[in-house]
Amino acid sequence: MARRLTQQDIARMAGVSQTTVSLVLNNRADSEVRISPETRQRVLRVIRETGYIADPAARRLAEGRNRILGVFTYEAVFPATSADFYHPFLVGIEECAEEVGCDLLLFTSARASGNKRRIFNEDSRVRLADGCVLLGRTVDRDDLARLIADQIPFVSVGRRDDAGGPVPYVGADYPTVTRVLVERAVRLGHRRLVYVGAGEGAESWADRHSGFRVAVADLGVEGLQVDRQASLDAVRATGATVAFFEEQADAVVFVQAAAERAVAIPGDLSVVTLGSATRPVHSDIDFAGFVIPRREMGRRAVELLTTVLETGGTPQELLPCELIDGSTLIGR
Amino acid sequence: MARRLTQQDIARMAGVSQTTVSLVLNNRADSEVRISPETRQRVLRVIRETGYIADPAARRLAEGRNRILGVFTYEAVFPATSADFYHPFLVGIEECAEEVGCDLLLFTSARASGNKRRIFNEDSRVRLADGCVLLGRTVDRDDLARLIADQIPFVSVGRRDDAGGPVPYVGADYPTVTRVLVERAVRLGHRRLVYVGAGEGAESWADRHSGFRVAVADLGVEGLQVDRQASLDAVRATGATVAFFEEQADAVVFVQAAAERAVAIPGDLSVVTLGSATRPVHSDIDFAGFVIPRREMGRRAVELLTTVLETGGTPQELLPCELIDGSTLIGR
DNA sequence: ACTCGTCGCTAATGCGCATTATCCGAGGAG
């Protein structure tokens, strides 16, 4: 490959020093450094004519900044399935990155060095970015701890528990919205509710579950829990009149089973889903539940990351979820 | 931010020189350079214990390679609309990038410096990548010429005409598949065919059109052309018994209009679409036509890019499109 | 005993840029 233009070349052409070119390029009008208008124009002209562009790598090395934001996902960014849970996050991330004038570095190579994606493989390019955004249902604790320990600026999309220190994140406010849904169910006359799902593991699950439990306790109604694999019978056996599904995908399966067994939804049992489908599911059921503000979360993550880069800090934010009335929750 | 670990630090800890660390890291077992097994192990141990990772920017500067592939799109990469034309390309690109162990740099900042995306803005990060993949219906000629002139390794997804030199690309073989569809129509008894679309502008359009014209000429049947805005009446006025639509979206609108006017498709007029919908269109019509191997094109583009990086050259490839029989093309 | 080659390692250099310290000449003050 032909050698590219350097500031040295520009300097030679303009009859000045490399320093001067750098100063002109960076627009330094500081008190300390002075460049006469004529010289400045001369240098600018050469730059324009040659179309010189500074080498980003060298720049990064000398200056320490890049205007590149890394994006790490624990699953493939562009999944083969079209109905994609992560897609909206990325839309938001890209939108905001474009606005703040940053490029996005996707760590696609991460998985190559093993079967599981890890941020820090032997020649990780994380440090090429000024900071990064983490995306994924679950995030490796060690990776998280390492990011914190190494003081690499980052923001997680989705709340994360401490990992050797507080984790900066922008999450969805599951506790609040779940509580609101519980309140709604109680207002509709339900007194015995069941939560279908693990309720632990990922923070997002724990948050839904805690929102459910606290609300149920506060309202003095009965709150039960069954596994996400629970059968139709198992759920009905609880005697609950409304089921809160952690995973929309499970609700879809459940409703199908109910239809086959002539159990009316919501006639015999109301159903609430706690968030969007994480796995592609085809269903046109109008579930009562809420929408995770995924795009907004992506945008906000980038916004927060830029503030972290500028002023530091450990922002932690929960974004409100929009309620969906739906048709699967009725009074009794 | 705390200073990061450097090879110098590792060297100090291991009681060797920075050079030695670098040599160990790069596994140089060359004839020229020798490191004793003990020293090597000692250095490796320190690296392991500290979790040292080489600075990619410095590496790039010194060595000139990065294992980063740039991706430039003239439209937003992650569009807000879910049914996305570009998505499959990206799936392929990501898949292959992961396989070859490269990260992907998305030039999202490109649009920020103006209303239109251009590769070379004042502080472009193109050169941070080893090479790039170009994606977009149309690609700016000047950008293309510049890439060639600057000898920046790249591969275009989609055939491109020369731009101050041959352009490396992986495209879809529109001429061949269009010809096959014309042959099929003729075999079914059609003798008067009409091409609906511009037939020029983007290379992909020109290729479809040329395939159509050549086939029609070779087979000795009548080939007409009307604008893509052509009304139902205009198309019918040509007397053609089958219409080839450049854009599937136009075909959808056309068929709707036909339905309203009681024109039977394909009873009164057969319809062929030349490729997938580039704009999101909701339609469950089973058009006769073909599938653009988008994912495959993405994959192949990355593959070709890596060979360009290693051995140079200007690969140009057309991938076959898969035929769709569909139900809109019948004999007469 | 002296040269020579081999082994194991290091000093030095450069990549392209940003930044700091420095230098030079022209006035102006004393």
Next chain:
DNA sequence: CTCCTCGGATAATGCGCATTAGCGACGAGT
């Protein structure tokens, strides 16, 4: 006539790494 200031530019340095030339020690060959 000297000293000082100040505008205008440059030499020098460092960022973290890869690479090349070369250095000291030690053993073999004659």
